[in-house]
Amino acid sequence: MQRRTVRETADRVRRGDDSARRHVEQAIRSYEASGLGAYVCFDAEGALEQANRIDAAVARGEDLGPLAGITVSVKDLYGVEGLPIQAGTKRELPPKWQREGFLVRSLRTLGAVIVGKTHTVELAFGGVGLNPNTGTPINPWDAQEHRVPGGSSAGAGVSLWEGSARIALGSDTGGSVRIPASATGVVGHRQTTGRWPTTGVFPLSNTMDTVGLLTCTAEDSLYAFAAVDRLAGSGGGGAIQAPAGTGTGPATGVSGLRIGVLAGSYTWDDAQPDIATVVRDALAELEAAGAVLREVAMPEWDEAALAYLSGGLVPPECIEFLERELPEWADVLDPTVGKRLEAARHTPAVEYVRILRLRERLSTRIHARMKRERVDVLAMPTVPVTPPTLAELEPLDRYRDLNRQMLSATGPAGMLNMCAVSLPVGLDNSGMPVGLQLVGPSGTDLVLLRRAVGAESVLGTSTERLGMPPRL
Numbered sequence: 001m002q003r004r005t006v007r008e009t010a011d012r013v014r015r016g017d018d019s020a021r022r023h024v025e026q027a028i029r030s031y032e033a034s035g036l037g038a039y040v041c042f043d044a045e046g047a048l049e050q051a052n053r054i055d056a057a058v059a060r061g062e063d064l065g066p067l068a069g070i071t072v073s074v075k076d077l078y079g080v081e082g083l084p085i086q087a088g089t090k091r092e093l094p095p096k097w098q099r100e101g102f103l104v105r106s107l108r109t110l111g112a113v114i115v116g117k118t119h120t121v122e123l124a125f126g127g128v129g130l131n132p133n134t135g136t137p138i139n140p141w142d143a144q145e146h147r148v149p150g151g152s153s154a155g156a157g158v159s160l161w162e163g164s165a166r167i168a169l170g171s172d173t174g175g176s177v178r179i180p181a182s183a184t185g186v187v188g189h190r191q192t193t194g195r196w197p198t199t200g201v202f203p204l205s206n207t208m209d210t211v212g213l214l215t216c217t218a219e220d221s222l223y224a225f226a227a228v229d230r231l232a233g234s235g236g237g238g239a240i241q242a243p244a245g246t247g248t249g250p251a252t253g254v255s256g257l258r259i260g261v262l263a264g265s266y267t268w269d270d271a272q273p274d275i276a277t278v279v280r281d282a283l284a285e286l287e288a289a290g291a292v293l294r295e296v297a298m299p300e301w302d303e304a305a306l307a308y309l310s311g312g313l314v315p316p317e318c319i320e321f322l323e324r325e326l327p328e329w330a331d332v333l334d335p336t337v338g339k340r341l342e343a344a345r346h347t348p349a350v351e352y353v354r355i356l357r358l359r360e361r362l363s364t365r366i367h368a369r370m371k372r373e374r375v376d377v378l379a380m381p382t383v384p385v386t387p388p389t390l391a392e393l394e395p396l397d398r399y400r401d402l403n404r405q406m407l408s409a410t411g412p413a414g415m416l417n418m419c420a421v422s423l424p425v426g427l428d429n430s431g432m433p434v435g436l437q438l439v440g441p442s443g444t445d446l447v448l449l450r451r452a453v454g455a456e457s458v459l460g461t462s463t464e465r466l467g468m469p470p471r472l
Helices: 006-015 020-034 044-059 102-109 156-162 178-184 218-233 273-288 299-309 314-325 335-344 349-373 396-407 411-415 445-459 462-466
Strands: 039-042 071-075 113-118 167-172 187-190 210-215 258-262 292-296 377-381 419-427 433-440
Touching (some): 006 044, 006 218, 020 071, 020 113, 020 156, 044 113, 102 113, 102 167, 102 218, 167 187, 178 187, 187 218, 187 445, 210 218, 218 445, 258 273, 273 292, 273 419, 273 445, 292 349, 299 349, 335 396, 419 462
Parallel strands (some): 071 113, 258 292
Antiparallel strands (some): 039 113, 187 419, 377 433
């Protein structure tokens, strides 16, 4: 499936060579035909109204911005005016949570079209993608069984494959952008914590939450990120132009890129052999194209993983927020979420503070170690196991084990305040997508995305590398 890049599509709409309405009508047809269940609420009428306004403005000679006419799906943690929000729970949240925050407002300012709200794990608390309340989207890579799409931004990657959106909004605390990107074979970027405001998004962890984008290609991710980042840097104002210097022209390659492969880390050791092989083969291709692979020991990575998976930081922050803002909600949560959050009530304050302090120390140490080892990025599998089927998740204990496994390689980046991107690099023995995770130092998001574009120029885009999902 060859399609124009986000930049090319938006440029055509801006010039009047194409129409936003045509793209929205195409998105509606794709949504109606797929049956993958990506959305909790698809707003065809509202999307057409937005498209008509864009086309009318272009006809008047106005420039709608670098994302003009680009269709966007929004995780149902984000407020969108006029659309309900449940955050994956059994009921709608109070109206104040419909208010739009930084990222949704920015996309509208840049000319994008919001097409609907995609499924999320309840309260975004889980990496599998399962939601017994509102439904679990179907991973399009398994033609026979209902396999999970990864979470917690469960509908995001699915919406990209079905063609109802060109950009999908997710959120990433411990991996909720990168896990579904890996599980469905698209690109997902976790930005440095605090780079963009998280206003207008139902919180999971005030310490680690980030907002972010999933796209079909690294080139699209870089272009869209740079456009929004310009607004973030100017406080939401400034000229609305195509982002300059994003490296979205000719492929930049990977010559000289220094990739640190974690030696002796259980991130690699615990990965399924077929998944580890796919990722190592992709790294070998990058090495053949000029990248420098270096085995490095980063003990801080494993220590951060254990600290994240201990549940001493994120769950206490979530349960405290619920008790303060929505005290009646905790009693009606699904057991897959509710029982894990209930245990957080017993976390000692000293343990919570210890993990906060540990997070700071580990982040300082791993950044210093990367400089000493002279590596630009760290590399590993994004998700070390095949996304399970719904049947495999029925025992609650099995759900907990698989949830921990799916989060084990992504949680550390958040704990260490690093940025990371997942690229699709192959299929495992079950025919499911495998992601290569590249992790960069704090604050290097644009550089990391440029490097991801370089890697993509060697490895190919998702469709070039993986082909098409059998359900499409």
